[in-house]
Amino acid sequence: MKKYAPLFLLPLTLAFLVFFVVPFLGGLILSFTEFTTVENASFVGVENYVKAFTADTGFLNALWFTIKFTIVSVISVNVFAFLLALLLTKSLKGVNFFRTVFFLPNLIGGIVLGYIWNVIINGVLSYFGVDITFDASYGFWGLVILMNWQMIGYMMIIYIAGLQSVDRGLIEAAHIDGANHISALWHVTIPSLMPSVTICTFLTLTNSFKLFDQNLALTGGAPGKETSMLALDIYDTFYGRIGWQGVGQAKAVVFFVIVALIALVQLKLTRSREVEV
Amino acid sequence: MKKLSILLVIALLFSFLSGCCQRDTTETSATVRLLNFKPEIASVYERIAKDYENETGVKLVVETAAANTYESTLTAKMATNEAPTIFQINGPRGYANWKDYCKNLENSTIADIVTDDDLLLKTDEGVFGIPYVVEGYGIIYNDAIMRKFFALPDKKTNLASAEEIKSFEDLKEVVEEMTKRKKDLGIEGVFASTSLKPGEDWRWQTHLLNVPVHYEFDKNDIDLETDEVNNFNFEFAENYRKLFDLYLNNSVTDKKMLGSKITGDSMAEFALGKCAMVQNGNWGYSQIKEVGGNVVGEEDVKMMPLYMGINDENQGLCIGTEGYLAINKRADENAQKASEDFLYWLFSSETGKRYVTEELGFITPFNTFSNDETPDDPLAKEVVRWMNMEGTHTVPWDFVIFPSQVFKNNMGSNLLMYAQGTKNWTDVRDAAVKDWKTESNR
Numbered sequence: 134m135k136k137y138a139p140l141f142l143l144p145l146t147l148a149f150l151v152f153f154v155v156p157f158l159g160g161l162i163l164s165f166t167e168f169t170t171v172e173n174a175s176f177v178g179v180e181n182y183v184k185a186f187t188a189d190t191g192f193l194n195a196l197w198f199t200i201k202f203t204i205v206s207v208i209s210v211n212v213f214a215f216l217l218a219l220l221l222t223k224s225l226k227g228v229n230f231f232r233t234v235f236f237l238p239n240l241i242g243g244i245v246l247g248y249i250w251n252v253i254i255n256g257v258l259s260y261f262g263v264d265i266t267f268d269a270s271y272g273f274w275g276l277v278i279l280m281n282w283q284m285i286g287y288m289m290i291i292y293i294a295g296l297q298s299v300d301r302g303l304i305e306a307a308h309i310d311g312a313n314h315i316s317a318l319w320h321v322t323i324p325s326l327m328p329s330v331t332i333c334t335f336l337t338l339t340n341s342f343k344l345f346d347q348n349l350a351l352t353g354g355a356p357g358k359e360t361s362m363l364a365l366d367i368y369d370t371f372y373g374r375i376g377w378q379g380v381g382q383a384k385a386v387v388f389f390v391i392v393a394l395i396a397l398v399q400l401k402l403t404r405s406r407e408v409e410v
Numbered sequence: 411m412k413k414l415s416i417l418l419v420i421a422l423l424f425s426f427l428s429g430c431c432q433r434d435t436t437e438t439s440a441t442v443r444l445l446n447f448k449p450e451i452a453s454v455y456e457r458i459a460k461d462y463e464n465e466t467g468v469k470l471v472v473e474t475a476a477a478n479t480y481e482s483t484l485t486a487k488m489a490t491n492e493a494p495t496i497f498q499i500n501g502p503r504g505y506a507n508w509k510d511y512c513k514n515l516e517n518s519t520i521a522d523i524v525t526d527d528d529l530l531l532k533t534d535e536g537v538f539g540i541p542y543v544v545e546g547y548g549i550i551y552n553d554a555i556m557r558k559f560f561a562l563p564d565k566k567t568n569l570a571s572a573e574e575i576k577s578f579e580d581l582k583e584v585v586e587e588m589t590k591r592k593k594d595l596g597i598e599g600v601f602a603s604t605s606l607k608p609g610e611d612w613r614w615q616t617h618l619l620n621v622p623v624h625y626e627f628d629k630n631d632i633d634l635e636t637d638e639v640n641n642f643n644f645e646f647a648e649n650y651r652k653l654f655d656l657y658l659n660n661s662v663t664d665k666k667m668l669g670s671k672i673t674g675d676s677m678a679e680f681a682l683g684k685c686a687m688v689q690n691g692n693w694g695y696s697q698i699k700e701v702g703g704n705v706v707g708e709e710d711v712k713m714m715p716l717y718m719g720i721n722d723e724n725q726g727l728c729i730g731t732e733g734y735l736a737i738n739k740r741a742d743e744n745a746q747k748a749s750e751d752f753l754y755w756l757f758s759s760e761t762g763k764r765y766v767t768e769e770l771g772f773i774t775p776f777n778t779f780s781n782d783e784t785p786d787d788p789l790a791k792e793v794v795r796w797m798n799m800e801g802t803h804t805v806p807w808d809f810v811i812f813p814s815q816v817f818k819n820n821m822g823s824n825l826l827m828y829a830q831g832t833k834n835w836t837d838v839r840d841a842a843v844k845d846w847k848t849e850s851n852r
Contacts, residue, residue: 170488172740173510188852255670266607266669267830353608355669356832357823372481373816374852375507 164382174379181383185370191358192384195366196391202273202362203341206280210337211330214285218292219318232293236286243283247350250279254351265352272352272360279347284340288333295329296322327407331400338399342392363388440744442752445484445494446474447733450696454769461761468748478609484508488738495741495749498733499539501810502635505531505734512538513739513746519754523776531734539734540753543772546713546729546793547617547691549581553710555686558595559588575714577722578649582656588686589660595686599662602676602688604654606829610672611822613689618654618716619821619842620728620809622646625720627808639811640850647839649718657689658829665829681706689716692789696771699787713792721803727796730807731775813849820845 159171164181168174185192217235221228238246254275255264265271299322307317323330345364348354354361354369361369367388371381446455452474459470473494475483484497488511499508514536515521521537524530531539556572559565567583575581588600604614626645632638644650658665662685673690674697680688681701688694692713698706715725737749756762758778766772771785773793784794797804812818824841827833 169507169510170485172489251670255667259667262664263666263830264668264670266826267666267832355608355823356827356830357820369816369819373819374814374849375503377852378485 160382161386164379164386167376167379169376169378177379181379182387184377184380185383185387188380191361191366191370192363192387194358195361195363198273198360199342199344199362202276202280202344203338206277206284206341207334207337209277210281210284210288211333213281214288214333215292217285217289218296221289222293222296232290235289238283239287241283243344243346244350246279246283247347250275250282251351254278266355269356269359272355275351276344276348276360276362279351280341280344283347284337288337291329291333292326295326299325324406324408327403331403331407334399334403335396339392339396342395363391440748441469441471442496442745442749443492443494443741444470444472444496444749444752445480445487445498446472447480447498448693449474449477451770454765457769458756458762458765461765462752462755465761466751466755468752470752481507493738493741495738495745496735496753497738499531499736500732501531501539501734501807503810503812503814505533505538505736508736509538511736511738511740513737514538515540515737515750518750520750520757523754523758523778525775525777529731529775531736539736541731541733541775542735542753542757543733543770544729544731544775544793544797545691545693545773546727546796547689548713548715548727548796549687549689550680550694550711550713550789551687552680552683552685552706553712554707555595555597555683559584559591559686562591562594565591572712572714575717578652578717578719581714581717582652585656585660585687596683597662597686598679598684600660600686601657601662602679602685603661603663603671604657604668604829605671605673605676606668606822606826607670607672608819608823608826611825612818613673614654614825615818615821616809616812617691617728618689619650619812620807621716621718621720621805622650623812624805624808634808634811640813640847642843642846644839644843646718646720647835647842649720651835653716653718654825661685666831668829669826677701692773692787692793695787695789708788711788711792713789713796715796715802715805724801724803726799726802726804727793728805728807729793729797730810732807732810813846814852817845817849 163171163174165176165178166174167177167181221232221235225231241249251265254271258264258267258271263271265275303321303325304317307321312320343364344362345368348360348362348365349368352360354365358366358369363384367381367384370384371378444455446452452472455472455474459472462468462470471492473483473487480498484494487494488497497508497511499505499512505512515538516536518537520540521530524540529541530537531541551572553572560569560571565587567587569575569580569584572584575584585600588595588597592599605611606614622644623642626632626642627634627639629645658668661668662679663671676688677690677694677697678701679685681698681704683705695711698704698711713727715727717725735753737746739746741749757766757774757776763779763783766774767779767783767785771787771790773784773790784790796802821842824833824838828835828838
């Protein structure tokens with residue numbers, strides 16, 4: 134059967150080429166051109182990349198804002214998701230109900246969530262006579278809350294699956310050896326949970342970095358461009374000026390490189406802490 | 411079994427390959443594809459398509475871009491096999507972006523029926539865009555509330571009706587007294603919310619700003635078709651600020667809460683009678699009409715110019731056109747011809763004209779329309795009335811030469827910060843001047 138393997142792989146390989154590799158290379162090439170649509174591109178060299186960084190400070194500001202946001206939300210999402218998972222693996226009444234409830238926000242689209250939270254946050258801030266566009270920090274924490282609300286449920290499910298597969302015998306052995314709950318958690322449960330941690334940090338990290346819909350709907354970058362994240366800045370560049378589509382494309386390529394690098398480093402770091410049982 | 415599975419795989423492959431390589435070449439050549447800019451009239455276009463096909467046998471496919479996504483939809487569609495043959499460009503800046511696609515329409519049937527050659531989108535090389543709808547904007551007011559105010563026995567102003575407001579000073583006097591008497595008038599504010607949410611600020615960063623920009627270029631004899639427009643000093647900044655402040659200080663909504671307001675909110679406030687005035691254009695009537703529970707009578711919806719103390723005695727509405735129809739020169743020859751024929755049909759045949767005036771509600775710049783073939787809604791009538799009024803200076807839509815969307819967005823966010831009190835006016839003015847220059851030189 135083995136000699137037919139290439140034949141069976143062919144359809145998927147073709148699909149992968151046509152729908153992934155080709156558009157990706159196309160995008161890469163477009164970042165070196167000036168274009169309106171993909172048909173009328175003309176080559177301009179690295180000019181787009183120079184403009185991306187030097188024309189204004191939008192891209193670097195967005196990068197910095199995105200990094201701050203990512204750090205805060207990766208930590209908060211994972212901590213809360215893990216604590217919830219711990220709670221909901223205890224034998225409580227209505228555990229399944231609560232799991233479902235916490236997971237539900239994940240099923241709502243980002244734009245809708247953004248508008249919902251826009252209304253909620255503005256409703257609260259209206260008691261103070263301002264709204265979310267008044268100060269960049271309101272937008273920042275608004276985004277963090279939104280991200281947490283949306284992602285915690287999903288990460289919680291992954292942690293629950295991880296917790297349920299931890300060997301009970303190991304924990305019991307630890308208790309017999311005199312470990313209390315905290316140290317059993319710290320030295321036995323969490324190390325055996327590292328594969329879940331790897332996947333959860335990977336997902337939250339890349340999702341936070343690539344956030345777009347929620348950003349657009351919640352703040353739209355206001356005030357000024359202070360709460361624009363990278364994806365929104367790329368979008369604004371693409372449509373903001375005539376003939377700047379190439380610059381937007383160049384930013385998108387830089388964006389890809391950054392996300393890929395961070396994801397690779399993170400995977401390597403957390404993989405190395407995974408233990409074989 | 412083995413043979414069978416190999417056969418199956420090969421069959422699968424074939425169907426896959428033929429599926430992705432086959433191009434539909436039959437009958438697409440003469441299809442007219444229109445990418446519509448205005449979501450509110452999408453359903454009318456569908457009926458037009460049906461009638462057109464019945465009358466001429468030519469297939470018309472109308473697709474509509476969702477609000478605020480025209481450029482992105484057009485960019486995506488242009489690269490496909492089903493590229494639009496008729497699309498819209500927004501004035502000279504839009505043409506600069508799409509010049510590789512715009513067919514030269516000089517001496518075409520559709521260009522020849524435009525009343526005034528100056529309205530066409532022209533360059534030295536030819537005619538590339540056909541204006542198809544003339545629109546006007548100003549301050550829309552609810553005359554019922556105004557009459558109620560002027561009927562107050564102890565009012566202080568000497569004016570007797572909204573018609574008599576002829577300058578910024580008149581407007582300010584009336585508006586400020588109305589604000590003091592808002593309980594008696596049953597309104598929450600004189601002006602609807604100054605919507606400053608990002609993406610919803612075009613009434614201020616584009617429409618209102620058009621007035622000072624126009625008068626500055628007019629005063630200095632700037633030729634709008636040259637690079638002279640790259641310099642803008644915002645000489646009438648104080649005038650702009652006066653009117654903008656009047657909006658902010660006499661509004662339904664507190665100044666600090668404007669960052670989440672959208673245009674739809676403002677129009678709803680007007681429709682529900684919570685305010686007496688709102689700055690917008692004749693296209694806004696459909697929005698007013700659609701609001702559930704609206705209390706504004708059709709005969710009470712009126713419009714007045716944007717008085718800001720520059721040329722008040724002659725000030726008219728801002729009337730012009732931003733949307734130009736272009737024909738895709740990369741489309742099939744037959745389709746290009748069919749597209750021209752369709753446009754000519756729409757704006758000259760009896761069926762087409764009936765749709766345009768009665769259902770699309772366009773005030774058109776074509777000589778095929780007689781004077782009584784104008785739309786029926788009250789704001790369109792106001793625009794026509796002001797357009798034909800003796801001795802008024804209609805302010806053209808010079809905002810089509812604003813340097814870029816980035817300029818407008820920056821202006822909008824600065825206005826928001828000004829409203830919230832986190833940026834002072836001098837900085838807003840200086841930023842506008844500086845942005846204009848840098849954006850013009852990109």
